[in-house]
Amino acid sequence: MIKTLLISALSILFIACSHRGNVVDFDYIEKVISDSPERAIVILDSIDRSSLTEADRHLADLLSIEARDKAYITHTSDSLVLDVMDYYSSHKDDRLYPLALYYGGRVYSDLGDYPTALRYFQSALDVIPENMDNLELKSAALSQTGRLLDNLKLHSDAIPYLEKSIEIGKQSGDTFNLTYDYSLLSQVNIKVGNLPAARKYNAEAIRLAIGLSEIEQADMALELASILHREHKTDSALMVIRGLPGKVDPLCRNYSLAIAAQIYLDANVQDTAYIYARQLAMSNSPYKRTGFKIMFSPKLKSLVPKDTLLFYQPIYDRAIENYLDTYEASEAIIQNSQYNYQLHVREKEKAEAGKNKLYLLVCIISVLAALAVIGLLWLRMRNLREIVRLQMTLDTLRDFRQNQNMEPTGSTVNTQQEILRKKILHEFNSPKQVGCNSPVVKESIILSDIYQRLENFIAKNKSIPDSDGLWEELAQLIAVDSPEFRTRLNTLTNCKITDSEFRVALLIRCGISPSSMAILLNRTKSTISSRRSILSYKIFGSGNNIKLLNPLILFL
Structure with missing residues (x-):
């Protein structure tokens, strides 16, 4: 409560100091967004939009979207970002137009419309200027594109985007986002079956995560346990996974339980495997089916009380139905997204081919024009030489004629x-x-x-x-x-x-x-x-x- 009142008081003070007529210090607001997006939201919401010019109003709206995104507030509507993108598409600014496209992608990503989100991220990458001032935005757009492609099961396509994002992160020294990019790239390589690469990127993520919270470090360790398990290094995976389900982010808990249950099952630690599997089976997570699969495996058959099978049957049936429904919906989104992504790639290839043809045509025309100019100059010089020669001949003839027109006396000639x-x-x-x-x-x-x-x-x-x-x-x-x-x-x-x-x-x-x-x-x-x-x-x-x-x- 005290914190909220303090933020409000600071916001009112800022508004009183920053308003000079209808002028707002947007540079200051952008700095506040980087330091405290929550405080920036309060400031931006308190600004009277009707007193602003059209350009300032759209800038205030764009910064509001950015502040909410950085405050991890899920976007629930696209009306504001559509208005912002429409404005900057006709008032293109090298800095703000790519930023508007990027947050268009973020909004649609939160709304679950992956094809549209992917299109806006790609459009942002197409127009982001190549300079040091835009490295952070470019890295974010690359990372988000890679994350979306991974969600759409286009894992191989996601890898180049994440690698480019990591390369930029190294240039800018952004270790915070670099850690998550390494972690995501490790997960993607697991999915494509490149375990050595996954192990390498996971090691980089763990190395950079030393300054992060214990929960975030636990998430990185969880990925290591998964890699070791897939490499059939069960004993090493067991050492890493011990205690992790209780340390990871609550959002990752069911995922950690699924990995832990499988590792303990392969290590023949049946009681722990059964406990984790039963927790998964009774949860409402997407890993519910995995819990039943482990719990009803031959190794744990003796641990499942027979009188509970009737109790588990309807729960298992609902889990299968939910899985199938989710799978069908996911497949529809993925197919649509893949089509849109390939369409974008084709359009980009056509545009590049068109540029190359235009460049070749310009080169040919330039060469022909240069040859034409050289030819004209040569003809002109030749004509000038001929004119000089003829003029000298004419002068000579003129002298002879003058001599002939003089008194026809032999002495004069x-x-x-x-x-x-x-x-x-x-x-x-x-x-x-x-x-x-x-x-x-x-x-x-x-x-x-x-x-x-x-x-x-x-x-x-x-x-x-x-x-x-x-x-x-x-x-x-x-x-x-x-x-x-x-x-x-x-x-x-x-x-x-x-x-x-x-x-x-x-x-x-x-x-x-x-x-x-x-x-x-x-x-x-x-x-x-x-x-x-x-x-x-x-x-x-x-x-x-x-x-x-x-x-x-x-x-x-």
Whole structure:
């Protein structure tokens, strides 16, 4: 009574201090829920919902559900949690929306609607953010999912969820919930027949249960006795089970009696086995049938008074009927739940497959877009290069046209040509050019396919006819390296260069020796020497130095 009055007084004080108009300190309430959920319930129930905004009202309702759940108050209605989940489904919050889904699962779990509870737990797991702040909620959702799957007899499916919950519990250091997860995982492994794993997890649960109450430690020891019994270690199981039925949680007492009766029966301690079996048979627990089974076993046959059989018969009949009714109802729930669970799994797999397809499609589109952009850029650069080349050609033609449009006197034309020729020779003979290394054949020419073909002709001592397209290809190759080569050569020779002399200039540009020129042009060495001299004379005039011919042509 005094405790209740104290809680009420503190609640009124909190309300008076926390209300500023319609403002409520929900952060403080959440801390109170963690420390004392009962006190938080009193505070939340005292808040006038009509004075709150829609968002605050739904937050207050969500915290009320959370406080009652943590105070171990069984949920009896889904109306409030449905309203909360509906609100947060349209006002999604990274923290509150997963929390609402989780407590939707808790409410329906208390109501016995396992399929719906399982669906909400799975939905919560799908939207819980991957960060340290949500480890506790994620661990709880995993643990509850594993517990539900175990209740639905989907024991193998429950194991991965419990293992993930334990992994998170280790990260967060939550030894309290970790103890119960280990214990539940031990029980699940018993059901699937993996006794070594069950023994391992039970040992972890017992180790962590040292700080818990004596009742909770007794529950862990009870599981150990069950494992030892299943491993046919009867003597060890007998040592563990002694005195446990009187120490375990009252809710687990009948379960402990069933295990103890079976262990004592196998250990041939018949009187104790009979006492425990009879207590079970006369109880209203689901283990009633187990009590009759042990009590009427051949080993205990002599201990059952014959005159009590008529007394036990109707009780046994009702136990069988109740068992069958419960089994049928349980099977219906399990089948429905299994269907819903598999449906959820299929939907999740489809969603993941859809995401993978979408990701693949995005990657393909991105690659195609990148290739398209690269192609467009390449075409643009090629077009720009072509435009530059055409512009230079146009400028050259424009210069020639201007020269032609001027007074048609030979002296004017000759003057223009002479100015351009002297300019080129001046560039060639400039101090900068003189100070540089002698011009050499460009690597792009030497590595070209056309140059290789010239080398093949020379190696085979074979000439190239004047009409062969190779000469035009060679001229185009050199034009790529030096677009003004032909124009400058025409300027230097006053446009008096012949085709045969131009071919000699092309070969000089490729670094072909005079002897090799004689082979390619099908001329004698003296003819090649004469053509070189004439070309030198046309460029340099009288007093020409033929030694400057090759460097000049390489320079152009």
